[in-house]
Amino acid sequence: MSNFHGDFSQNIDYVFKIVLIGDSAVGKSQLLARFARNEFSLDSKATIGVEFQTRTLAIDHKTVKAQIWDTAGQERYRAVTSAYYRGAVGAMLVYDITKRQSFDHVVRWLEELRGHADKNIVIMLVGNKTDLGHLRNVPSEDAKEFAERENLYFMETSALESTNVEMAFNTLLTEIYRTVSKKALVANEAESGGNSALLKGSNIVVPSAEPLSGGSKYSCCSSS
Template sequence: MSNLYGDFNQKIDYVFKIVLIGDSAVGKSQLLARFARNEFSLDSKATIGVEFQTRTLAIDHKTIKAQIWDTAGQERYRAVTSAYYRGAVGALLVYDITKRQSFDHVARWLEELRGHADKNIVIMLIGNKSDLGTLRTVPTEDAKEFAQRESLFFMETSALESINVESAFLTVLTEIYRIISKKALTANDETESGGSSALLKGTKIVVPGHEPDPVNRKTICCVSS
C-alpha cells in the first residue's frame, strides 16, 4: 500500500534517484512538475542543462524521498550524460504520442541508459500527451510491443490532465522499493545462516552518488498495461 505523502517529520528511510530521458518537447519537465508540485504550465520553456526536484512519500510504511532529475533532450546537452545517470535506480523514458520521431528515438535513449546506468535500474516507457488522442501518430500497441520486448513497464500519461502521472512514478518507486527490500531480506538470510554479509551492501543502491554493489544482481522488469 502506497500513500501519496509521507510524514515529513520522519527520518528518510531511502532516497531514490529517478531520471527522465527522451527527446526535447515530449513533456518531461511537465511530468516532473505535475508529480513534484501538482503544477502544469502551458508556457513551459525548454530545460537548460540539468535540474532536479524532490518529493517525499510513504511506501509500505517507509519514508521514501524521490529525487527526480530532468535534463534537455537536445544533443548539445549530452555532455551531462555520465553524471546524470550515476546512482539512478529508476528511469522514465518519455516520448510524445503525437510525434512519431520521438518514439523512433526511444531505442537510442534506451541504449544510452543501459550503457551508463546499473543493469537493475527500473525503467518505464511513457507515452505522454494522451489528451491529444486525435493527433496520435504512435499506436498504443506499438509501444506495448516495444516495452514487452525490452522488459519495460509501460503507461500512457497526460501531464496536462494529470492522467497516470502519479501512477507512473509510484509504479517505478514501488518496484525499486520491492527490489531493495528483497535484497535486504536475502542479505539477512545469508547472515543468519552464517553466509556472507556482503549482500547488505546491495541496499546502498538507493544513495545518490554511490554505485550499487554488483553482488546478487538480478534483472527484474515487467510490463504494465
C-alpha cells in the same frame, strides 16, 4: 499505497534517484512538475542543463523520498551523461504519442541508459500527451510490444490533464522499493549465514520485481 505531500516527522527510510530521459519537448519537465508540485505550465521553456525535484511519499509503511532528475533532451547537453545516471535506481523513458520520431528514438535512449546505469535499474516507458489523442502517431500497441520485448513497464499519461502521472511515478517507485528491499533481504541473509563468498562482494542476484497486482508488467493504463 498512500502518499503524502509535505514534511514527515519520521526519518526518511529510502532516497530513490529517478532519471527522466527522452527527446526534447516530449513533456519530461511537465511530468515532473505535475508529480512534484501538481503544476503544469503552458509556456514551459526548454530545460537547460540538469535540475531535480523531490517528493516524499509512503510505500509499504516506509518513508521514501523520490529525487527526480530532469535534463535537456537536446544533443548539446549530453556531456552530463555519466554523472546524470550515477546512482539512479529508476528511469522514466518518455516519448510524445503525437511524434513518431520521439518514439523511434526510444531505442537509442534505452541503449544509452543501459550503457551508463546500474543493470538492476527499473525502467518505465511513458507515452505522454494523451490529451492530444486526435493527433496520435504512435499506437499504444506498438509501445506495448516494445515494452514487452525490452522488459519495461509501460503507461500512457497526460501531464496537462494529470492523467496517470501519479500512477506512473507510484508504480515505478513501488517496483524500485520491491527490488531494493529484496536486495537488502538477500544481503542480510548472506551476512547472517556467514557465507564468505558473498561477504567478499560477489554479485548477488536480485529476483526481478513482480508486476503490481491488477495488470501485466507492460499493460497500458487507459486514459479514459
